[in-house]
Amino acid sequence: MALRFYNTLTRSLQEFHPVEPGIVGIYACGPTVYQLPHIGNYRTFLLNDLLHRYLQWKGYRVKFVMNLTDVDDRIIEQALARGVAIDEFTEPFIRGFFDDQQALNIRPADVYPRATRHVSEMVTLVERLLERGHAYLVDGSVYFAISSLPQYGRLSRIDLSHMRAGERVASDRYEKEDVRDFALWKAARDEDRRVGAVWPTAWGDGRPGWHLECSAMSMAELGESFDIHTGGEDLIFPHHEDEIAQSEGATGRPFVRFWLHVKHLLINGEKMSKSLGNDYTLRDLLQQGHSATAIRYLLLSAHYRKELNFTFDGLEDARAALRRLLDFQDRLERSPPGDEGGDSALPDLARTGLADFEAALDDDLNAPAALAALFTFVRETNAALDRGTAPAAHLEQVRHALRRMDEIFAVLDLARAEGQVDARFAAWVEERLAQRQAARARRDFARADAIRAELSAAGVLVEDTPQGPRWRREAPRTGPASA
RNA sequence: GGCCCCGUAGCCUAGUGGUAAGGCAGAGGUCUGCAAAACCUCGAUCCGGCGGUUCGAAUCCGCCCGGGGCCUCCA
CATH class of the missing domain: 1.10.730.10 (Isoleucyl-tRNA Synthetase; Domain 1)
Known part of the structure; x- marks a missing residue:
């Protein structure tokens, strides 16, 4: 039977065949490590896990790559607020991310490239884009020129015509030739320098734009054309669209063959959001039992x-x-x-x-x-x-x-x-069960039921089977009933 | 405003042209000293509403109602 995926690029189910028979390359957009992942992130990560496991189950050799975005506006902002370098700021969130992955039994990726560790690849990519006329420099920042790539917008099918070229957006700190253009490289500000978010280039110090890392790292790990790229549905535009633009602009080759996007999660019927306070982390939920x-x-x-x-x-x-x-x-x-x-x-x-x-x-x-x-x-x-x-x-x-x-x-x-219990507890349960069996043997059911009640109070459920009694820890209430 | 998705039994979730799958919860029964587990039986005469296409629609089309997403850095 044939494996099919819904490809966002074509908006249709397509039979999946990897570029190289038997081998699959997957790139998954991973976390931005400025906070612990929330339950919505985990829906996406678990889809990745499902994909990863299933392809291996089918016998494919899978190279699974998941990036860690460890430099971006929010990280810089918060590192600045705490007066620490970005590496120091992100470190606990990276650790927390890996802890959670393990707690949820998510199969590890083969590589977890970090943006800050791959800046040279990104710089090279920007150079290629400049050379090929897809990018331009303004005051030390580099922008991608969307008008240079006719197929821009193919993934999101977004109509950019209503955005007028040349318009200056007030909220934008950077100057672009066209509002639709996006930053490949951002010239260094003072704040960036203070938290160590600065790298030297031929056109001046700065830091990579958000989309750039995924293009650079995915192609570095998986080649210029690879099989599957995943992420949350919100990433279709602009993130993935821009990744395609950067990658195809630089290589002239098709970037990704299959795009899989995960629908967002609702919580109690509402959108998950910080303001609603329902952006639970795994830790929150585990602590609630x-x-x-x-x-x-x-x-x-x-x-x-x-x-x-x-x-x-x-x-x-x-x-x-x-x-x-x-x-x-x-x-x-x-x-x-x-x-x-x-x-x-x-x-x-x-x-x-x-x-x-x-x-x-x-x-x-x-x-x-x-x-x-x-x-x-x-x-x-x-x-x-x-x-x-x-x-x-x-x-x-x-x-x-x-x-x-x-x-x-x-x-x-x-x-x-x-469900593991410690040996001393288990020994106690066994002892009580032996007492109960003795009572049952002499048909003293009142005594037997009393012991069962005692065990139940201790969170142990007893079942009698033809092979004798068995017990298990009753799963604890997994949270407040009112929640 | 533009683009897109969804609305299936009490709840959650499959199915997307041939007459509704699974889980949870519920009722009755078998088993059991009693339970638990397991099994059996029962539950949507119908898939938001209205109209249409078709031999036939939850599945296609139109309209309406309700919910949600994206539209420059939120998975």
């Missing part, structure tokens, strides 16, 4: 091109759905095998489950449809196991299918890690 696995699951559970409404109720639902998957995995592990020569529906279920799962993801990474395939597989396998035992080899096939599917969603191990 929410589970990273539930957050991961929830953010992956809607198709990336559709609006997703993030709510705390949704987080609870996600947790319950995860519980079902964990119980299923647990059941597979503890299911006693039947006769070797016996038959079961399991191999068939594993096969169709995986096929449906793959077909869903092939269709523009349709994660909700993939989850539907996963849960259908779970229900039907549970039903088959209710009907009777299966040979060990059959059990192994469904275990394998579940593992394969979880390579994409990557929630099972994460959830287990979250």
